[in-house]
Amino acid sequence: xxxxxxxxxxxxxxxxxxxxxxxxxxxxxxxxxxxxxxxxxxxxxxxxxxxxxxxxxxxxxxxxxxxxxxxxxxxxxxxxxxxxxxxxxxxxxxxxxxxxxxxxxxxxxxxxxxx
Amino acid sequence: xxxxxxxxxxxxxxxxxxxxxxxxxxxxxxxxxxxxxxxxxxxxxxxxxxxxxxxxxxxxxxxxxxxxxxxxxxxxxxxxxxxxxxxxxxxxxxxxxxxxxxxxxxxxxxxxx
Numbered sequence: 223x224x225x226x227x228x229x230x231x232x233x234x235x236x237x238x239x240x241x242x243x244x245x246x247x248x249x250x251x252x253x254x255x256x257x258x259x260x261x262x263x264x265x266x267x268x269x270x271x272x273x274x275x276x277x278x279x280x281x282x283x284x285x286x287x288x289x290x291x292x293x294x295x296x297x298x299x300x301x302x303x304x305x306x307x308x309x310x311x312x313x314x315x316x317x318x319x320x321x322x323x324x325x326x327x328x329x330x331x332x333x334x335x336x337x
Numbered sequence: 338x339x340x341x342x343x344x345x346x347x348x349x350x351x352x353x354x355x356x357x358x359x360x361x362x363x364x365x366x367x368x369x370x371x372x373x374x375x376x377x378x379x380x381x382x383x384x385x386x387x388x389x390x391x392x393x394x395x396x397x398x399x400x401x402x403x404x405x406x407x408x409x410x411x412x413x414x415x416x417x418x419x420x421x422x423x424x425x426x427x428x429x430x431x432x433x434x435x436x437x438x439x440x441x442x443x444x445x446x447x448x449x450x
Contacts, residue, residue, distance in 0.1 A: 226380070255437065264341075264426050264440030265381065278437060313380055325371070326438060328380030 224248060226329035228314050234335045235304055242300045243332045247316030254297050255326060256289055257313040258282065265313050265328075271297060304336045340364045341429050343441035351449050356414040358444050360427030363408065367429035370403060371438065372412045375424045384425075385412070417448045 227246045235241050247254050252273050257265035268287070270278045273294035283289075286304075291297040301308055311333050315326035342361045350356045362370075368389045373381035387394040387401045387410070394401050400413045414421055427441040 257440075262442065264428070264442050265438075267437040267439065270437055280437075315380070325383050325386065327383065328373075330378070330380050 226314055226316055226327055228312075228329040228332050230332060231330060232333050232335075234337065236337050237304060237306060239304055240300065240302045241304060241334065242298055243312055243314075243334075245297045245299070245314030245329060247296070247314070248318075248327055249295075251316035251318050251327070252294065253317045253326075254291055255315040255317075256297070256299050257315065257328075259311040259313055259331070260309075268299075301334075304334075306336045309334055309336045338363075339442070340367075341427055341439050341441040343427050343444050345444050346442070347445040347447070349447045349449060350417045352419055353416045356412075356417045356421065356446055356448065358412040358414075358425050358427070358446065360410050360412075360441055361408055362410075362427075362429050364429070364439075365408075366431055367439075368432040369430045370401070370410050371428045371430065372399075372401060373426040373428060373440075374421075375426060375443070381426055414446075417446075419448045419450050422446055422448050 229244045254271045256268040259265045269289050271291040286302045289299045311331045313331045315328045317326045340363050371386040372384040374384045375381045385396050385399045387403050403410045424443045424445045426443045428438045430436050430438045
């Protein structure tokens with residue numbers, strides 16, 4: 223399977239704990255995106271990497287959130303001191319950036335539940 | 338501020354008929370428009386897109402129409418099939434091909450056999 227993969231698929235944690243999610247993009251894609259989706263809403267942009275450089279961050283990404291893509295391949299999204307409002311589906315997407323249309327390929331997501 | 342709006346949360350259509358999903362946007366800087374389909378427990382899947390320099394793009398049973406003056410686009414599915422039942426997201430992106438995608442809230446399509 224050469225699609226975008228995300229791990230874990232589900233995470234249940236207690237409020238105040240730290241969690242980390244991983245995204246493995248399609249291998250030849252140099253662009254990687256993180257989105258968050260809550261019930262009844264579309265995905266909301268969080269941050270974007272081109273290779274290892276983080277080029278844009280949404281104001282939704284508070285100081286408790288940090289994302290890295292150290293070698294321009296996989297990426298991690300860490301949430302510190304989780305809050306119940308962080309409960310959502312976290313989606314990762316990648317794109318090649320070679321076409322003029324920003325066709326992003328999404329992974330299956332990580333569903334976070336904060337108790 | 339919802340820059341991409343899908344005002345119909347759900348739509349039911351008979352198999353074989355046309356499905357029309359609508360979308361409005363407010364940001365004049367959007368340059369590309371995309372439709373994604375999402376099944377439960379899966380990430381969104383790219384369906385079809387259109388550049389702002391065009392008013393129509395067709396791919397098999399799927400056609401997207403863009404009316405820039407009205408800031409409106411629509412997705413037509415003809416003929417509709419039960420496998421098309423999913424949530425459809427309208428999305429928009431700025432110029433450059435690398436920018437973030439802004440999604441609407443989605444329309445749940447049910448195609449009735």
